[in-house]
Amino acid sequence: MVYKNWTPLNGTEIIGDRKATYKDGKLVVELNNYYNTDIVFSEKATDKETYYDKNGTILGTLNLEDDNGYLKAISGDRYTIDYEGDVSTIEHYEKGFVTRRTSYRKRKISEKENSTFKTVELYEPLGYKRTKEIRFYSNGKKQSEIEYEGYDKTTGTFYDMDENVLGAYNFKTKEGTVYEFFGDSD
Numbered sequence: 001m002v003y004k005n006w007t008p009l010n011g012t013e014i015i016g017d018r019k020a021t022y023k024d025g026k027l028v029v030e031l032n033n034y035y036n037t038d039i040v041f042s043e044k045a046t047d048k049e050t051y052y053d054k055n056g057t058i059l060g061t062l063n064l065e066d067d068n069g070y071l072k073a074i075s076g077d078r079y080t081i082d083y084e085g086d087v088s089t090i091e092h093y094e095k096g097f098v099t100r101r102t103s104y105r106k107r108k109i110s111e112k113e114n115s116t117f118k119t120v121e122l123y124e125p126l127g128y129k130r131t132k133e134i135r136f137y138s139n140g141k142k143q144s145e146i147e148y149e150g151y152d153k154t155t156g157t158f159y160d161m162d163e164n165v166l167g168a169y170n171f172k173t174k175e176g177t178v179y180e181f182f183g184d185s186d
Contacts, residue, residue, distance in 0.1 A: 017041075027071070034085040041081060046071070051079040062093065072096060082106070086116075099123050105184045109138075117184040137161050137186050144181065161186060 001011035001022075008022040017037075020030040030044040034054060042051045046066065051059040060077035073093045080089040092100040101121045106114045115138035122132040129150060135143045141163040146156045153171040158179035160166050167177030 034081065035083045037085075041085075042079070044071070048076075049078070051077070054085060059087070060090070065096075095126060097123070097126055097128070099125060107184050115186070135181070139186075144179065 002009045012021045017033040021028045032042045049062045062076040064071040078091045082088045090102045118136040120134040156169045158166045169176035169178040
């Protein structure tokens with residue numbers, strides 16, 4: 001690998017499960033493997049990044065654009081995984097902005113069993129402000145749905161484990177019934 005001013009210039013740089021090939025200071029291809037395997041998780045070129053499951057099936061594609069030497073996400077889905085190779089986050093991009101972020105968090109519920117809890121955050125178009133947050137029980141049913149204006153909660157709807165409405169609350173008028181749940185729990 002040849003560097004110029006501490007920046008990759010020509011050759012292949014291998015760091016952990018990542019292998020990136022450069023020519024004349026530009027990325028040609030970057031391969032990221034699942035942790036401690038030879039199975040490709042993502043393949044990045046100059047215009048897109050493609051994500052794969054462990055069987056080689058495409059999970060999604062993220063379109064990229066060169067922004068002064070930095071590859072900026074423009075549209076599509078960006079996937080991240082945990083050390084066990086499970087998807088931990090999916091970020092959906094439109095016009096260069098995240099419009100939806102879905103997170104999956106595993107929690108140990110017994111000595112031999114884990115549960116996964118999903119959270120979906122929606123963002124305003126062309127901006128960074130969250131407009132809604134939806135949390136789910138480990139069975140996949142909605143636990144709560146909170147709407148936002150700016151950074152302030154406006155309304156919330158709360159559900160039982162069968163997705164029946166437990167209550168609703170207006171955070172502006174302070175009317176209704178608010179439910180507080182332990183984070184990432186049933």
